[in-house]
Amino acid sequence: MMDLKLSGKTALVLGASRGLGLASAIELGREGANVMIASSNGGHHAHALAQLREAGVTNAHAITVDVRRPDDASHALADTVAQFGSLDILVNNAGGPPFGSFDTFDDAAWQEAFELSFLSIARFTRLALPHLRRSGEGRVINIVSFSVRHAMQGSILSTSMRLGVVGLAKLLSREANGNGITVNNVAPGLILTDRIRESSLKQKLADGRSEQQGLAELAAEVPLRRLGRPEELGALVAFLASPRASYINGATIQVDGGLGTGIL
Ligand SMILES: NC(=O)c1ccc[n+]([C@@H]2O[C@H](COP(=O)([O-])OP(=O)(O)OC[C@H]3O[C@@H](n4cnc5c(N)ncnc54)[C@H](OP(=O)(O)O)[C@@H]3O)[C@@H](O)[C@H]2O)c1
Structure with a gap:
């Protein structure tokens, strides 16, 4: 049995009332x-x-x-440290921006996507760093999307912001300076959560499919011929958070059953 040695560590998991965030919290x-x-x-x-x-x-x-609010970020970190005495692991996550084509999004939509899916991560990470440095084995794990390596139609807001997060994580991972902090991204494909029900599946229902047909058609797109389960992503988050993953830094790892067509 692999002991991930997370006892005594403290994780703050954002966007964790359901879906991938909750699954990550459960595995941690x-x-x-x-x-x-x-x-x-x-x-x-x-x-x-x-x-x-x-x-x-x-x-x-x-x-x-609300990850978009600066005051909430400071309070979240202070409350976590007050409750548990330290912060070792930050999982940056939240709901994603809406899907649609480029010409349907105005400045307000871009601003909202930026605040939700990019600025929140930069801010939380910056505020968490002093705590993570004290940890000696600090972890930043960002939940992004398989679309950072696969041109996914309609994901222009999401993909634009997620690629910024990938860039941020890569540059930050190079500033680790021997203090034990690693920074990595986890990139989900089609993992069955409310977000998938409200986007990809909803589109299938709008096209006249039953829920069962819609789910089967989505599964057929995946080389493993099934949608993912949230705990399958949570397992990777827990591993990356652990001392066992101490030499994985600056990586973006897909959890997509092979859905993404990017070679790298
Ligand atoms: N599921 C997939 O296969 C998939 C694929 C590609 C990318 N992703 C990305 O992975 C992330 C998680 O996806 P998911 O499927 O778990 O989404 P989800 O089922 O919609 O869950 C989103 C979570 O974020 C919370 N949240 C939403 N807005 C927030 C805010 N402003 N501040 C704090 N928390 C907020 C929600 O809780 P409250 O309502 O309580 O705030 C909920 O717990 C999203 O960014 C999504 O775009 C997912």
Whole structure:
């Protein structure tokens, strides 16, 4: 059995009331980390904490955080350290920008995408760094999208911001300066969450497919012939967060069943 040695570590997982964020929090917690989950709608937290408990994670708390708001970022970090005494792992995540073609997005849409999917990550990471340096084994893990290596139609807002995050992570990973911090990105493909239900699947339903047909058609696009399960991404997040992944730095790793067609 591989012991990820996360006991005593503390993780702040953003966008974690459901979907990939919650799955990451569950895997981190199951491996022994203290987990602070954060999301913008506090009404979702009781259910999320219940799912964590069901999975055997008891060392979890929740805070209401809109990742776009600077004050929320400072409070989230302060509350996490006040609750658990340290911060070792930051998982940057939130819902993504809307899908559509270039000419449907005005300046306001670009600004919103920038604040949600890029600026929030730059800000949280900057504010977390002093804590991560103290950790000695600090981790920054950004959840981006397989579209950073695969031209996905309609994802222009998302892809533009995610490529900025990949650039940020790569440059930041080179500033680690021997303090043990690693910075990596995890790139999901088609992993069945509310976001996929509300985007790719919704499009199939609008085209007249039943839910079952829509899901089957999406699965057929994936070389493994199935959609991903959130815990399959959470497992990679937990591994990257662990001391076992201490020499993986500046990487972008896909969890997409082979969906992305990019060779690199
Ligand atoms: N699922 C996939 O296969 C897939 C593929 C490619 C990329 N991605 C990207 O991966 C990320 C996670 O995807 P997902 O499928 O888990 O999405 P999801 O099911 O829509 O979940 C999004 C999570 O983020 C929280 N959130 C939304 N806006 C927020 C904000 N402003 N501040 C803080 N939390 C916020 C939501 O909780 P509240 O409503 O409580 O705030 C929720 O917990 C997204 O960026 C998505 O674009 C996912």
